[in-house]
Amino acid sequence: MKITVxxxxxxxxxxxxxxxxxxxxxxxxxxxxxxxMALNAGELPIWEPQLDExxxxxxxxxxxxxxxxxxxxxxxxxxxxxxxxxxxxxxGRPDLSQLRSLIKPIAWHAKEGAVVVIKSxxxxxxTDTVEKGLxxxxxxxxxxxxxxxxxxxxxxxxxDFLHPDRIVVGTRSSVAASRxxxxxxxxDAPFITCDPRSAEIIKYAANGFLAMKISYANMMxxxxxxxxxxxxxxxxxxxxxxxxxxxxxxxxxxxxxSCFPKDTExxxxxxxxxxxxxxxxxxxxxxxxxxxxxxxxxxxxxLGSLQGKRIGLLGLTFKPDSDDLREAPSLAISxxxxxxxxxxxxxxxxxRDYPVAEVKLVTDPHVLLETCDGIIxxxxxxxxxxxxxxxxxxxxxxxxxxxxxxxFSLEEMQRIAEETGLVYLSVGR
Ligand code: UGA
Numbered sequence: 001m002k003i004t005v006x007x008x009x010x011x012x013x014x015x016x017x018x019x020x021x022x023x024x025x026x027x028x029x030x031x032x033x034x035x036x037m038a039l040n041a042g043e044l045p046i047w048e049p050q051l052d053e054x055x056x057x058x059x060x061x062x063x064x065x066x067x068x069x070x071x072x073x074x075x076x077x078x079x080x081x082x083x084x085x086x087x088x089x090x091x092g093r094p095d096l097s098q099l100r101s102l103i104k105p106i107a108w109h110a111k112e113g114a115v116v117v118i119k120s121x122x123x124x125x126x127t128d129t130v131e132k133g134l135x136x137x138x139x140x141x142x143x144x145x146x147x148x149x150x151x152x153x154x155x156x157x158x159x160d161f162l163h164p165d166r167i168v169v170g171t172r173s174s175v176a177a178s179r180x181x182x183x184x185x186x187x188d189a190p191f192i193t194c195d196p197r198s199a200e201i202i203k204y205a206a207n208g209f210l211a212m213k214i215s216y217a218n219m220m221x222x223x224x225x226x227x228x229x230x231x232x233x234x235x236x237x238x239x240x241x242x243x244x245x246x247x248x249x250x251x252x253x254x255x256x257x258s259c260f261p262k263d264t265e266x267x268x269x270x271x272x273x274x275x276x277x278x279x280x281x282x283x284x285x286x287x288x289x290x291x292x293x294x295x296x297x298x299x300x301x302x303l304g305s306l307q308g309k310r311i312g313l314l315g316l317t318f319k320p321d322s323d324d325l326r327e328a329p330s331l332a333i334s335x336x337x338x339x340x341x342x343x344x345x346x347x348x349x350x351x352r353d354y355p356v357a358e359v360k361l362v363t364d365p366h367v368l369l370e371t372c373d374g375i376i377x378x379x380x381x382x383x384x385x386x387x388x389x390x391x392x393x394x395x396x397x398x399x400x401x402x403x404x405x406x407x408f409s410l411e412e413m414q415r416i417a418e419e420t421g422l423v424y425l426s427v428g429r
Contacts, residue, residue: 001025001183004077006070006102008035010046010157011119011150012083017054018161020063022186028066029073039066047323047350050158070102074109079183083119087258092265094123103130107137115144115176121203121263122147123270127170127196144176147196149203154257155321166190170199204270207263208281213248214255215284218291221251221428231428232406251427253329253378253404254291256318261288261327292332295404298425299374300340302400307341312368313359315379316348323350329404330378334359345372349381366391369399380405392420401425 001024005016008030016028030036035045042059044051058064067073074080082102089095099120106116116134118127127147134143147170152160167189169180177193184191194202220238221231231251239246255261264281271278300306318328325331334344334356344358347365354361362368365384368375369391377384384407392399398421403413406426413424 002076002078003027003081003183004029004073004079005081005083006030006073007082007084007098007120008032008039008045008066009083009085010048010154011152012081013044013046013051014048014152014157014161015081015083015119015150016064017051017058018158019183020058020061021054021162022184024063024183026058026064027073027076028064029068029070030066031068031070033068036066036068048157049155049321054158071105071109074105074114075111077114078111079115079117079179080106080110081117081119086120086122088262088265092269094121094262094266096122096126099126099130100133103133104137107134107141113144115146115173115179117146117148117180119148119150121149121259121266122200123204123266124197124200127200144171144173144179145196146171146173146176146180147199148180149199151203151206154324155319162187164189166192168192168194168199168202170194170196170202172196204263204267207259208267208284210248211255211260211264211288212280212284214250214252214260215287217249217251218254218287218427222294224428229429230410232410234428251406252291252380253295253333253376253427254288256327256329256331257324258326292329293336295376295402295427296333296336296340299376299400299402302402302423302425303374305341306337306374309342309373310371311337311342311344312372312375313344313346313348314365314368314375314377314384315381316346316351316354317379320379320381325351325355328379331356333376333378348379349383370394372399373397374400374402376402377404377407380407389416389420389422392422395421398423403427 003019003024003026005012006029008028016026020026038045084098086094086096127145131143131145149168167184169177171177220234224231224234235246235249238244239249264285267281268278303309313330316330318324337344338358345360345362345368347362347368400423403426410429416422417424
């Protein structure tokens with residue numbers, strides 16, 4: 001099939017490249033000429049595992065083209081994917097201006113019978129509004145329109161796209177539903193069809209639930225710690241229940257990223273607009289807001305005060321295998337630590353530019369082990385497992401390490417603590 005993907009952020013680019021893997025011919029369109037130039041030169045504007053191989057293959061097989069000409073791209077596709085950003089706008093409501101700007105070019109340039117698929121995360125009722133806009137701007141033509149939410153995790157986007165738990169297709173058009181089945185024929189996953197509004201809620205409800213699981217785990221971690229239990233054992237025991245599963249039950253410094261914070265805010269806004277209270281969502285946000293502070297408090301209690309202390313952050317991105325700093329817990333931690341007088345250094349494998357200017361970036365994590373009074377492990381990058389703790393022998397004062405992600409085994413760290421004088425603290429154990 002001939003597919004047009006508009007908006008080449010991480011969702012759009014993953015969709016475009018994975019669809020070439022499914023045997024389709026794809027045109028990727030974006031208004032950023034910088035992005036298109038990079039892609040046409042075979043370079044990825046984002047960091048995401050496996051995408052580079054897919055880009056090379058698709059270019060070799062001439063299965064993909066990139067352009068800034070939205071109208072021309074729209075005029076060629078049998079299926080038009082809208083993957084533009086819907087960032088947080090006023091009062092927690094998503095800003096839909098990028099989506100709105102596409103209604104005219106689609107209404108004017110789409111070919112007869114093209115199916116319009118909104119993949120961007122959009123508030124309830126948006127698909128219906130877009131359908132109405134297309135109808136009015138095209139002089140009363142009827143449209144086959146779909147909401148097809150994505151459930152990709154950054155860092156695992158390609159695997160999640162090609163091996164999803166389900167494909168959700170929200171549409172009132174049986175023609176569009178069967179075109180979508182055909183489109184995803186190469187992907188083996190349950191196919192859930194419903195009306196567009198239910199599909200819109202599915203996306204927010206799923207992210208809200210996952211965010212709730214994380215906050216629940218963080219709450220249980222606090223309880224475990226207060227009563228001398230081990231949260232890792234608790235998670236194992238609870239997550240083994242097939243009704244619960246261990247996914248998104250890992251306690252830590254709180255969730256961040258471009259999705260959970262924005263989508264839980266949007267859930268609250270949609271609730272407010274419908275006069276429908278959302279106390280669970282309010283509670284999960286509050287737990288998440290306090291989590292970075294709790295982790296920092298641990299360090300402060302151990303060091304007495306953070307005033308003038310050299311504090312290191314291991315990892316800055318909101319999760320490993322991503323270069324994304326949006327709503328990263330490291331931002332809240334470093335701002336709070338600054339307010340409490342700490343002098344900050346940080347190491348992250350991918351970050352070369354950090355928005356909190358007072359944080360000095362180093363290129364070797366061992367510098368932190370040698371020079372800091374305290375360290376918080378904020379992002380669980382695999383490479384931290386290989387840190388050489390022998391470097392601690394050259395220190396005059398013991399280092400305090402708060403493992404904000406429970407990356408290390410307690411037993412192993414107790415052994416290292418005995419050998420080196422390290423003070424090891426973690427979350428909920
Ligand atoms: C999330 C969802 O998992 C995807 O299904 C969804 O498609 C995506 O949002 C989206 O809406 O686009 P993502 O934000 O990439 O994906 O990453 P997650 O792996 O879900 O992690 C989000 C945050 O929660 C990270 O800061 C992570 O460190 C934290 N987290 C995750 C925990 O603290 N504990 C966990 O057990 C899992």
